[in-house]
Amino acid sequence: MAKTTGTATSYLQLMTEFRDFLTGLSPTISMTAVRDTSTSPVGASSPDTTEMIFEGDASNGGSPERKWYFGIRSYQDSGSGIFGWGVRGYTGFDDGSPVGSVSFDDQPDPSPEVYVPLQDTSMTYWIWANERRVVMVVKTGTSYQWFHAGFLDTFATETEYPYPLMICGSSFANTYTFAANNIDYSSMIDPAGNSTEAIPASATSVMWVRFTDGTWWPIKNFRTSGTTASALGDRNVWPLASFVTSDWPTDGANAGAVREWRAAFYSSTAGGTPTVLLAQTPGSPDDITPLFPLTIIWNTPSTQLIGEISGVFWCSSTGGVTSEDEIIDNAVSPEQKYLVFKNVHRTDAWQFGAVKDE
Amino acid sequence: MDKLNTFLTGTAGWTADLFNLTTRRAVWSKAGVSCKVMFYWDTNNIGNAMIQTYVGDVALTSQGGAEYTSNTITSNRYTNMMTGPYPSYHFFEDDNYIHVVVERSSGIYRHFGFGQMNKLGDWVGGCYVYSGYWDQNASYIDNPHSIQHHMGLHGANSNNSTFGPGWHAEGFPDTVAPSKYFRNTISTAANDDDGEDINNGFVFGYMDGPNVQFMALQESSLNGFKPLMPIPFYQWYFGSAPDRARLMGYVPDMRTVNMHGLTVGQEVVVGADTWVVFPVVRPGNEGLSFNQEQSYNYGYAYKKVTT
Numbered sequence: 001m002a003k004t005t006g007t008a009t010s011y012l013q014l015m016t017e018f019r020d021f022l023t024g025l026s027p028t029i030s031m032t033a034v035r036d037t038s039t040s041p042v043g044a045s046s047p048d049t050t051e052m053i054f055e056g057d058a059s060n061g062g063s064p065e066r067k068w069y070f071g072i073r074s075y076q077d078s079g080s081g082i083f084g085w086g087v088r089g090y091t092g093f094d095d096g097s098p099v100g101s102v103s104f105d106d107q108p109d110p111s112p113e114v115y116v117p118l119q120d121t122s123m124t125y126w127i128w129a130n131e132r133r134v135v136m137v138v139k140t141g142t143s144y145q146w147f148h149a150g151f152l153d154t155f156a157t158e159t160e161y162p163y164p165l166m167i168c169g170s171s172f173a174n175t176y177t178f179a180a181n182n183i184d185y186s187s188m189i190d191p192a193g194n195s196t197e198a199i200p201a202s203a204t205s206v207m208w209v210r211f212t213d214g215t216w217w218p219i220k221n222f223r224t225s226g227t228t229a230s231a232l233g234d235r236n237v238w239p240l241a242s243f244v245t246s247d248w249p250t251d252g253a254n255a256g257a258v259r260e261w262r263a264a265f266y267s268s269t270a271g272g273t274p275t276v277l278l279a280q281t282p283g284s285p286d287d288i289t290p291l292f293p294l295t296i297i298w299n300t301p302s303t304q305l306i307g308e309i310s311g312v313f314w315c316s317s318t319g320g321v322t323s324e325d326e327i328i329d330n331a332v333s334p335e336q337k338y339l340v341f342k343n344v345h346r347t348d349a350w351q352f353g354a355v356k357d358e
Numbered sequence: 359m360d361k362l363n364t365f366l367t368g369t370a371g372w373t374a375d376l377f378n379l380t381t382r383r384a385v386w387s388k389a390g391v392s393c394k395v396m397f398y399w400d401t402n403n404i405g406n407a408m409i410q411t412y413v414g415d416v417a418l419t420s421q422g423g424a425e426y427t428s429n430t431i432t433s434n435r436y437t438n439m440m441t442g443p444y445p446s447y448h449f450f451e452d453d454n455y456i457h458v459v460v461e462r463s464s465g466i467y468r469h470f471g472f473g474q475m476n477k478l479g480d481w482v483g484g485c486y487v488y489s490g491y492w493d494q495n496a497s498y499i500d501n502p503h504s505i506q507h508h509m510g511l512h513g514a515n516s517n518n519s520t521f522g523p524g525w526h527a528e529g530f531p532d533t534v535a536p537s538k539y540f541r542n543t544i545s546t547a548a549n550d551d552d553g554e555d556i557n558n559g560f561v562f563g564y565m566d567g568p569n570v571q572f573m574a575l576q577e578s579s580l581n582g583f584k585p586l587m588p589i590p591f592y593q594w595y596f597g598s599a600p601d602r603a604r605l606m607g608y609v610p611d612m613r614t615v616n617m618h619g620l621t622v623g624q625e626v627v628v629g630a631d632t633w634v635v636f637p638v639v640r641p642g643n644e645g646l647s648f649n650q651e652q653s654y655n656y657g658y659a660y661k662k663v664t665t
Binding site for chain 2: 155160161212241260261273274275276277278279280281282283284287288290297301302303304305318331
């Protein structure tokens with residue numbers, strides 16, 4: 001496990017900081033930049049598009065012990081104040097012949113693209129990496145942008161689930177500025193898309209998981225409906241997940257007394273009032289902020305748990321916790337620290353997450 | 359009860375402050391468990407409650423700091439339909455808890471127990487106690503969603519919540535001091551025998567609460583992995599707007615489980631641990647009304663600890 005934090009002067013410089021950190025972790029963590037156009041842009045969409053494709057090697061990081069791939073590329077519309085990264089996951093890397101002839105979009109089995117809106121000015125960032133995944137949070141103005149690429153902690157062996165790659169940004173669209181406050185501008189704590197479809201070909205989502213059938217499936221808890229977040233119950237992230245309640249009776253669940261986490265601790269309207277706020281538990285030396293692992297839940301073909309997002313948790317800010325606060329789990333020895341951040345632009349108590357700080 | 363006492367005071371290491379088959383009373387305690395637990399029974403029902411101090415072979419309300427104000431079993435938390443004989447029973451214990459599963463008649467189960475929760479934080483208390491009441495009214499008996507039932511660590515909201523699981527906590531935020539006890543959501547104000555508040559809480563088992571969605575979880579389509587979900591204790595304070603909840607801890611070695619694909623008494627191995635699953639009362643099909651106890655696929659899993 002490795003961590004770095006610092007300040008980047010632009011969304012492009014953040015790419016090089018990101019690259020230098022990851023590729024500098026060898027031999028502890030094996031990460032190679034198999035494509036890096038930072039000094040020789042090849043992007044077609046913009047003269048200053050920079051592409052980087054990374055090859056991770058999880059051979060020493062437990063199941064699945066294999067190489068994994070993801071790419072980032074810059075985008076910008078300076079006239080609209082839009083700068084950021086696009087992110088895709090892959091199952092391999094093909095540089096082509098001549099070198100560089102296989103595009104960012106045409107790498108092996110590419111995921112749909114997700115986006116991390118950023119700035120063309122100074123930003124503070126935090127990056128955590130292990131053999132199996134990379135998590136990054138970037139402070140942009142008063143918002144916090146989230147990024148994930150890598151394997152889930154699945155409830156399956158490598159044979160059963162060989163390539164559980166998950167990519168996540170902060171937005172499903174590259175049209176949002178870092179300062180936008182759209183409801184569907186929401187990351188892995190409560191992932192969103194602007195469509196209702198679960199079918200990959202037409203779906204939008206800020207999070208995608210490659211499943212055993214080779215399909216990249218969208219993971220999203222909600223979409224925008226007017227000014228509210230309209231829950232979607234197909235493939236979700238718990239605890240703010242919505243189950244397909246029509247499945248419940250035959251599954252033996254309690255359809256008559258639904259008080260799922262989302263219904264209790266969440267409001268579909270920014271600034272709204274949930275049924276209940278989760279407050280801190282009395283503790284020493286500090287009161288305790290309970291953490292709940294972000295967990296992927298599938299409703300098709302049956303309601304089941306797929307895996308956890310390694311080291312990332314949902315938490316409540318009730319009790320005074322706020323972004324960049326360090327909270328401690330003193331139930332373990334040595335104490336484990338976590339850093340708290342809000343979900344992009346949201347300030348509601350139920351819109352916070354924490355990253356295991358190691 | 360005799361077998362339970364023998365088990366508890368044997369390798370389980372509990373102390374029987376009282377065990378009298380004639381007066382039908384027992385009080386058990388153990389270092390590390392924040393309360394003493396009293397059992398009192400008749401030929402059909404078994405009541406249990408927390409007390410603070412043992413006074414003697416006297417009724418519940420004559421003990422020190424009793425959880426209830428009545429000595430009537432059926433007015434308090436109790437396990438019903440326990441006339442017997444029982445085809446089977448199972449005691450699960452480790453460290454500071456005892457969880458009991460009784461097959462009260464062929465294929466029909468009851469769950470009761472007590473112990474010390476795995477607390478979050480450093481507040482005073484942590485003892486919990488629960489029983490297994492299943493309403494026999496024809497309108498409810500084959501409907502496990504009925505809030506009339508209070509089986510194990512269930513989470514049912516309101517209605518006879520005096521029957522629900524209880525736990526010990528003192529000096530907790532959003533409580534009026536002095537008070538000693540929490541109970542699964544009580545719809546009306548209640549007091550213990552000292553006149554102190556019984557505080558509102560939720561133990562999120564199979565019936566209600568934010569964790570009830572886990573009861574929809576089936577086995578993994580990849581490998582048959584069956585999630586066994588921890589059962590948390592929460593404070594649920596209604597005196598603020600919105601309500602305010604606090605996670606207090608988890609019951610040790612007891613989980614909820616969707617028994618779809620599992621058989622009664624089946625052992626489920628998760629890593630180094632073996633769990634044994636039982637229905638809440640009896641497996642039954644959704645929507646089937648036959649005026650007998652049934653609980654769909656709701657189940658509890660108990661960790662099998664052998665030494």
